[in-house]
Amino acid sequence: KAGVTQTPRYLIKTRGQQVTLSCSPISGHRSVSWYQQTPGQGLQFLFEYFSETQRNKGNFPGRFSGRQFSNSRSEMNVSTLELGDSALYLCASSGSILAGGEETQYFGPGTRLLVL
């Protein structure tokens, strides 16, 4: 069974630009969550999508947004990039459609974003 995939793996942008990151969950998983990992702040929750709806949101500015498609794939977008947005962005999927579901989140390899 294929794991969570994220594209691109690496990205370099300049301040003021915008960026879109993509995440494909494990087949059958309906929930996709995004996390930001930085050396200073550690791992922080961005938002979670389930059945194309945002169910939960962390404490990030409105420049951070996301969406989920009918096939459960998700994208996150960061507009007007700032130097502090440089981070590893991790996507996780959960919520098997099998009976009983599955709350455990399985992570992708991440997208490393560098803002210059």
Add this chain to the structure above:
Amino acid sequence: GNSVTQMEGPVTLSEEAFLTINCTYTATGYPSLFWYVQYPGEGLQLLLKATKADDKGSNKGFEATYRKETTSFHLEKGSVQVSDSAVYFCALTSSQGGSEKLVFGKGMKLTVNP
């Protein structure tokens, strides 16, 4: 709110040494508890989990027991290997309106020398 406190390290051990990484939590309700591991340049891998009090999670020689009375989920391994060198994160689930997010500790970097 819910939070996780864990040893931050870094810690350096010799191969075959005993490993303990302390993790305590603050939470309302009954969260599930997890240990994730991150190898250099990679994402997070689930190491083990426990969903209720007194449950023991185990995997690859690592063990952790969900202790409600002490609000702890300490990670242990009897004999570490060089390949265990990684960053270890303790985490819990925090529920809100049917959605569950992970709340992480700050992570502990472990280096195992041969």
